[in-house]
Amino acid sequence: MQVKEVSIFDHTGNRIVTDDREISVIAKMEDPKIVILGNVVSDEECENLIQLSKDRMDRSKIGSSRDVSEIRTSSSTFIPEDDVKARVEKRIAQIMNVPVEHGEGLHMLNYKPGQEYKAHYDYFRASSRAAANPRISTLVIYLNDVEEGGETYFPHMNLSVSPQKGMAVYFEYFYNDMELNERTLHGGSPVIEGEKWAATMWVRRKQYK
């Protein structure tokens, strides 16, 4: 008999009650656990997070050595310390069921039409230095509605999640069965019309900050 792997995401029911907000569980998949969540952040928080990072993204473009990677064509930045960021990160920690110090901090992504994040794993290679404190789970929060494209897709699961303002997708990849981890291959498909703003939280097994 196969023993079921343990998930960190052990919430039951249709709602996750955090200190300051009720998150709704829209859909859930097992092996690997992938959960679609609603009402994760308010419209105002979405706008605040975008505002906080907008200038930084713009600034990063002024630098001449802007990395052009075929894997990730979006622009990105870690958000500076701020009350809204702290509040949202605390809530995320409760949703992801890990101490806030295990999180890497909200990472903002902005995709313009044609920009994408090709299929990848969020976990580190076992041989990498970072693997001493591995990533174990991810939450991608959508901060705006995208007219067309920009889905988060999981090719091995035949699953694609449409970006909707305030919603999020959770997945984890610390399983003993490596095949389950490999199923979390995912990407952000190209934005076709409009633009996409998202915030990612990658979580480590041990304290990170």
Ligand SMILES: O=C(O)CCC(=O)C(=O)O
């Ligand atoms: O933009 C997305 O939908 C995916 C983002 C992602 O995979 C990441 O930030 O690691």
Ligand SMILES: [Fe+2]
């Ligand atoms: Fe990713």
